[in-house]
Amino acid sequence: MRLTFSRSISTKLTLMNMLVSGAALVLACAAFFTYDQFTFRQSLAHTLSAQAEIIGSNSVSALLFNDPLSAGNTLSALRSSPDIASAGIFARDGRAFAQYSRDGADDTLELPPIPAGKPEAYWIKGNHLVLVRTIVFQGKPVGAVYIRADLRELSQRLRRYAAIAFAVLLLSLIAALLVSSLFRKSVSQPIVDLAHVAAAVSQDKNYSTRAAPSKEADEVGLLITAFNDMLSEIQQRDDALRKAHDELEDRVTQRTRELLFTNRELEAFSYSVSHDLRGPVDALNGFTYVLLKEYGGKLDAKAKDLVEHIRGSGRRMIQLIDDLLNLSRVTSSVLRLESVDLGLMARSVADDLSCGQPQRKVEFVISDLEKVDGDPRLLRIVLENLLGNAWKYTSAHARGRIEFGSEIKDGRTVYFVRDDGAGFDPRTAERLFQPFQRLHPVTEFPGNGIGLATVQRIVRRHGGEVWATAQVQQGATFYFWLGTPK
Amino acid sequence: MEALNLVVTRFRERSQTQFRRPLFVVLLAIVSFFSATSHLSAQPQPIRPTEAQVKAAYLFNFGKFVRWPSLPHQHNDSLAICVLGKNPFGSVLDATVEGETIDGRSVVARNIPTLQEAAGCQILFVSASEEGRLTAVLAGARQLRALTVSDIPRFAERGGMIELVTQGERIRFVANVSPMAEQGITVSSELLKVAVKVIGKSAGEN
Numbered sequence: 001m002r003l004t005f006s007r008s009i010s011t012k013l014t015l016m017n018m019l020v021s022g023a024a025l026v027l028a029c030a031a032f033f034t035y036d037q038f039t040f041r042q043s044l045a046h047t048l049s050a051q052a053e054i055i056g057s058n059s060v061s062a063l064l065f066n067d068p069l070s071a072g073n074t075l076s077a078l079r080s081s082p083d084i085a086s087a088g089i090f091a092r093d094g095r096a097f098a099q100y101s102r103d104g105a106d107d108t109l110e111l112p113p114i115p116a117g118k119p120e121a122y123w124i125k126g127n128h129l130v131l132v133r134t135i136v137f138q139g140k141p142v143g144a145v146y147i148r149a150d151l152r153e154l155s156q157r158l159r160r161y162a163a164i165a166f167a168v169l170l171l172s173l174i175a176a177l178l179v180s181s182l183f184r185k186s187v188s189q190p191i192v193d194l195a196h197v198a199a200a201v202s203q204d205k206n207y208s209t210r211a212a213p214s215k216e217a218d219e220v221g222l223l224i225t226a227f228n229d230m231l232s233e234i235q236q237r238d239d240a241l242r243k244a245h246d247e248l249e250d251r252v253t254q255r256t257r258e259l260l261f262t263n264r265e266l267e268a269f270s271y272s273v274s275h276d277l278r279g280p281v282d283a284l285n286g287f288t289y290v291l292l293k294e295y296g297g298k299l300d301a302k303a304k305d306l307v308e309h310i311r312g313s314g315r316r317m318i319q320l321i322d323d324l325l326n327l328s329r330v331t332s333s334v335l336r337l338e339s340v341d342l343g344l345m346a347r348s349v350a351d352d353l354s355c356g357q358p359q360r361k362v363e364f365v366i367s368d369l370e371k372v373d374g375d376p377r378l379l380r381i382v383l384e385n386l387l388g389n390a391w392k393y394t395s396a397h398a399r400g401r402i403e404f405g406s407e408i409k410d411g412r413t414v415y416f417v418r419d420d421g422a423g424f425d426p427r428t429a430e431r432l433f434q435p436f437q438r439l440h441p442v443t444e445f446p447g448n449g450i451g452l453a454t455v456q457r458i459v460r461r462h463g464g465e466v467w468a469t470a471q472v473q474q475g476a477t478f479y480f481w482l483g484t485p486k
Numbered sequence: 487m488e489a490l491n492l493v494v495t496r497f498r499e500r501s502q503t504q505f506r507r508p509l510f511v512v513l514l515a516i517v518s519f520f521s522a523t524s525h526l527s528a529q530p531q532p533i534r535p536t537e538a539q540v541k542a543a544y545l546f547n548f549g550k551f552v553r554w555p556s557l558p559h560q561h562n563d564s565l566a567i568c569v570l571g572k573n574p575f576g577s578v579l580d581a582t583v584e585g586e587t588i589d590g591r592s593v594v595a596r597n598i599p600t601l602q603e604a605a606g607c608q609i610l611f612v613s614a615s616e617e618g619r620l621t622a623v624l625a626g627a628r629q630l631r632a633l634t635v636s637d638i639p640r641f642a643e644r645g646g647m648i649e650l651v652t653q654g655e656r657i658r659f660v661a662n663v664s665p666m667a668e669q670g671i672t673v674s675s676e677l678l679k680v681a682v683k684v685i686g687k688s689a690g691e692n
Contacts, residue, residue, distance in 0.1 A: 060676060064547040066540075066656060067680035138550055138588060 009195075010188035014180040021176045022169060029165040033158070040154060041129065044083075045122045048131040051081065052120065052145040056135035059089050063097060063135065063143045071098035078102075083153065085128065088146040089135075097143060111146055127151050190220045194227060207235040267328050274324045281321065285314040323450040326381075327435070330457050335375045335485050342379065342415065343369040346404045349383045353391045362394060367405035369415075372482055378458045385451040386417040386478050392445055393476070394421035412481050420475040429468055461485065538575050540657050541650060542582040545611055545635060548648065549588045551677035552633050554608055555670035565591045566606050568632075570623065571613030573597045601626040612636035612646070620644060624665075631669045642685060647671070651682060663688040 055074055062070035071089045075098055078084045088099035090111045112132055114121050120133035128150050135143040190212075197211040210228050214221035288311050296304065343366055350364040387402065394400030403418040424432075424439045431437045435453040459466040463483030470476035535543075545567050565588050569575065583593040598604055601623060610632040616623050617638045624645045627634050634647045641649035642662040649660045664686030666673055678684050 058676070061551065061674070061680045064550070065544065065659070065677075065680045067658070070680045 008188070009191050010180075010184045013183070013188050014177060017176040017180040018173050021172050025165070025169050025172055029161070029168075033161050033165075036157065036161070037154065040157065041124065041151075044129055044149060044151075045131060048084075048122070048129065048147050048149055049120060049133060051078065051084075052131060052133035052147050055087070055089070055147075056133060056143075056145045057137075059098070059145070060135060060137040060142055063089070063091060064137070068098045072100070074098075075100035078147075081149075083149045084147055085150045086148045090144040090146060092141060092143050111144060114144070124151070127155075186216060187220070190214050190216075190224060194220075194224055198227070201231065207231050207238055264332075267332055271325065271328050274321045274328070278318065278321050281314055281317045285311065285318065288314065320450075323454075327450055327454050327457070330378060330381065330454055330461075335461060336377070337373050337485055338376050339371045340374050340376045340379055341369065341371050342383070343367060343404070345376070345380055346383050346387060349380070349387050350402070353387065357391075360395070360400070361398065362391065362400035362402060365401065365403045365405075369406055370413075372413075374462050374482055374485060375458075378461070382455050382458050382480070385455045389451065389478075390417055390419035390421065390476075392421075392447070393423075393440075394419050395445070396422060409481075412483075414479050414481045416477050416479045418475065418477040423470040423472050423474050423476045424468075425472055426470055429470070432468055433466070455480075536578075537652075537657065538578045539582070541637065542575050542579040544650065544657065544659070545579065545609055546582050546586065546588075546593060548633060548635065548677070549593065549609055551674035552609075553672040554633075555631060563591060565593050565608050566596055567593065567609045567611065568596045568598050568604055568607035569611045569613060570598055570601065570604065570616055572615035574613055604630055604632070607632045609633045609635060612638060612641070614638055620646075628665075628669065631671065633671060634665070653682070658682045660685065662686045 055078070058074045059071045062068065062074065075087050075089065078087050078100055079102070082102070084102060086099065086101040088111075089097045091097045094111055096111075112121075112123065112130060114132050114134060119136065120131065122129060122131040124130075128148050131147045131149075133145045133147075134141045135145060194211050197209060201207065201209050208231075210231060211224045213228070214224050288307055292299075292304070292307055292311075299307065346366045347364075350366065354360075354362070354364075383404075387404070390402045391400075394402065397420070401420050404415070406413050406415045408414070422440065422445070428439055432439070433452045433456040434449075436449040438447060438449040456466050459480045459482065462485045464481045466478065466480040468476055468478045549565055549567070567579065567583060569579065573579075579595045583595050586593045596607070598607070604610060604627070607630055610627055610630065612620065612623055612634060614637065620638060620641075621644070624634065635650065636646055636648075637650040637652075638646075639649075642660045645662070645665055647662055647665050649662075651658055651660055659681055660683045661673070661678055661681040662685045663673065663678070665671075667686075667688050
């Protein structure tokens with residue numbers, strides 16, 4: 001696993017610092033500017049109000065004695081205030097009495113109405129502030145002063161503010177950058193280091209690695225300590241697990257060796273027993289043969305019959321011993337692998353069976369099969385046993401049918417031998433493959449119960465499995481598959 | 487924190503006033519319409535006042551810019567404007583001063599046939615009918631310490647204080663500060679500012 005840091009935590013911290021300080025500054029600037037706009041307008045209104053008051057009181061006599069020239073002179077004093085765009089004095093009846101314009105323009109002024117009961121009022125109209133003040137003399141209104149000032153200074157202030165705010169913003173961002181690079185060492189660097197160590201551990205599975213311990217007693221330090229403790233714990237458990245595993249392996253090897261040894265001893269024992277048993281039985285058979293040949297005439301019918309019984313038993317015993325020897329040879333001999341055509345082999349076995357008992361009417365249905373890797377000598381024993389059993393257990397029926405083929409089950413080729421013979425009780429199927437276990441009495445079907453045990457051993461040595469399904473009197477099917485030979 | 491609160495509150499108030507501005511303008515228009523007759527407004531021009539009305543208003547307004555020496559025998563609860571000789575104003579002067587006060591003193595208008603009845607007059611208007619006896623009148627008035635006003639030609643040059651003159655359609659005045667200074671009558675520079683001409687010497691110029 002590879003960890004990619006698209007944006008490292010230190011970059012995030014730096015960004016956060018800069019964003020926070022930037023946002024705070026912008027907000028503060030906006031608030032101050034709003035406040036300043038407000039107070040500037042108010043103070044401008046105050047100044048204009050004072051000027052209107054002065055002009056008003058200096059114009060009283062001009063108004064009362066109808067002298068617009070004098071009023072105009074008073075107004076022209078406003079020339080010293082460059083903010084004032086125009087001004088005017090109105091008579092009591094609302095008629096324009098005198099007026100002043102900074103730019104000399106002779107625009108006709110119109111008196112905006114003053115709310116009743118108030119000496120003055122002001123409005124902001126577009127880029128101008130308009131103030132109107134009633135001139136009161138001896139407690140009576142005698143006229144009104146109108147002053148219109150432009151707010152050019154306000155927009156100048158706005159520009160100045162924006163420039164200052166931008167400069168301060170830039171400076172504070174640089175400061176935030178510097179501050180976060182100072183903090184990087186103590187905050188983000190340990191986390192970044194820890195992340196690198198964690199990535200390395202999960203990549204290399206090397207649990208002996210440790211993160212460099214932090215000098216600070218904060219959460220990051222705690223995290224590093226906990227991480228290291230966790231690694232120690234994992235390492236301990238890993239060691240314990242490996243130790244247990246190794247011990248188990250050793251024990252298994254030892255047991256296997258012991259088992260193999262015991263097995264070999266047992267096999268040697270059974271082989272020697274079988275081999276040694278064969279000698280006396282051969283002798284027994286030989287001597288009874290001689291007894292019948294040499295002294296057959298002297299024996300009565302009953303004695304002859306008894307001797308025949310002895311001979312029959314001797315032959316069965318020889319067969320039994322041979323089968324036992326066969327079984328142990330199957331278990332111990334080395335596999336000689338070749339490519340085997342099981343279909344061809346099955347036909348050969350079927351021919352042998354038919355030749356042995358030509359009077360029986362049995363139909364063999366054998367499929368063409370792909371070749372398979374295996375020991376042909378042993379696989380022939382398998383087919384001889386399975387087809388032989390089928391042949392044997394169909395003998396009670398007048399006509400028989402034996403099928404050999406393959407089918408695909410769970411992705412592997414499974415071979416089957418199907419007959420329509422005596423079958424067996426499916427509950428007893430497990431006992432089938434144990435040596436000397438027979439499901440039918442010898443008197444019904446002859447045999448010694450070693451064949452299927454042999455089949456099972458051969459199939460298992462080929463890495464496969466054998467099993468059977470059946471119903472009583474409805475035939476049996478034996479399945480097997482072959483894997484990798486051992 | 488408090489400053490910030492203040493800014494926020496101000497800002498809110500400001501946005502509210504902006505929001506309510508159209509309503510405010512409508513209210514203002516209604517109020518101003520109803521108060522138009524009694525207050526300053528941009529109403530159409532009224533009928534031009536007559537010469538008598540203007541002169542009566544001037545007589546009354548002079549009282550607002552003049553200070554008289556305090557005389558022990560005068561009662562100061564009213565300010566009397568006296569017209570000597572044939573009254574050219576008719577009822578106009580009475581109507582002008584009706585209910586008016588100057589510096590808390592009620593203003594009254596009186597018509598006097600001779601100077602003997604002029605006691606207590608602060609402003610003395612010398613009617614054109616007295617032109618023949620002007621020198622005697624001015625001499626007599628000196629005892630009164632009254633502001634003498636007249637529309638008799640060359641009134642100021644002949645020793646009167648304020649002479650009303652007609653320039654085109656406008657009525658203006660010439661002030662002679664010498665008799666004012668002699669009699670201790672002080673006149674506001676505001677008044678002199680709007681005079682056509684100021685002759686004589688004021689008290690401060692000696």
